[in-house]
Amino acid sequence: MLAAADTFRAAAIEQLTAWGDMTDTHVISHEEGSDPAAVCYDAVHSAIARRADVLIIDTAGRLHNKQNLMDELSKICRVIEREAPSANTQALLIIDATTGQNAVIQAEVFSKAVKLSGIGITKLDGSAKGGVAIAVAHSTKAPIFLAGLGESAEDLVDFDPEIFVDSLLPQ
Numbered sequence: 001m002l003a004a005a006d007t008f009r010a011a012a013i014e015q016l017t018a019w020g021d022m023t024d025t026h027v028i029s030h031e032e033g034s035d036p037a038a039v040c041y042d043a044v045h046s047a048i049a050r051r052a053d054v055l056i057i058d059t060a061g062r063l064h065n066k067q068n069l070m071d072e073l074s075k076i077c078r079v080i081e082r083e084a085p086s087a088n089t090q091a092l093l094i095i096d097a098t099t100g101q102n103a104v105i106q107a108e109v110f111s112k113a114v115k116l117s118g119i120g121i122t123k124l125d126g127s128a129k130g131g132v133a134i135a136v137a138h139s140t141k142a143p144i145f146l147a148g149l150g151e152s153a154e155d156l157v158d159f160d161p162e163i164f165v166d167s168l169l170p171q
Contacts, residue, residue, distance in 0.1 A: 001050065003043030003057040004029035005036040005076060008069065016058050023153050026050070036060070037075045044083045070113040077114050090117040092145065097123040097130035107136040116140050122148030125155070129168050 002020050004027055006012035013029045020027035028043040040057055047055040059076060060069050080089060091114040095103045121133045124147050137144050144159045
């Protein structure tokens with residue numbers, strides 16, 4: 001299941017709903033501007049009722065300069081812990097390879113708001129090499145799990161450090 005808890009960004013709910021349609025995955029959402037923690041509450045209970053194996057919650061965590069969003073992220077974590085205390089939860093920070101050094105600041109603030117489990121880096125198929133991923137992983141002490149190599153569901157792959165280093169430092 002998917003939960004559209006990024007209720008602040010225009011079209012975020014529609015974008016996640018489109019991904020749900022493409023992957024035949026049920027999406028829990030509320031209206032734009034609604035309480036993200038309420039979306040998570042409903043999504044957790046729906047996932048439990050449907051006996052879903054995995055619930056992916058999309059949040060607005062990347063906007064580190066908005067303290068209210070960081071506070072909301074912490075609130076979301078508290079709701080999940082309270083409503084599904086035995087769940088195996090992971091908090092992943094997805095960074096854009098084109099972000100540059102700003103990603104380090106984003107990651108540091110994000111990891112203060114939640115217990116960061118790992119990192120995903122997207123847009124590695126473009127001209128950006130994503131070298132900032134090393135700095136982000138180092139500053140947060142979190143492993144890089146995922147690499148986005150395109151725009152289809154199949155393009156999200158396990159991160160391979162050898163391929164990554166080879167792309168950064170070609171022969």
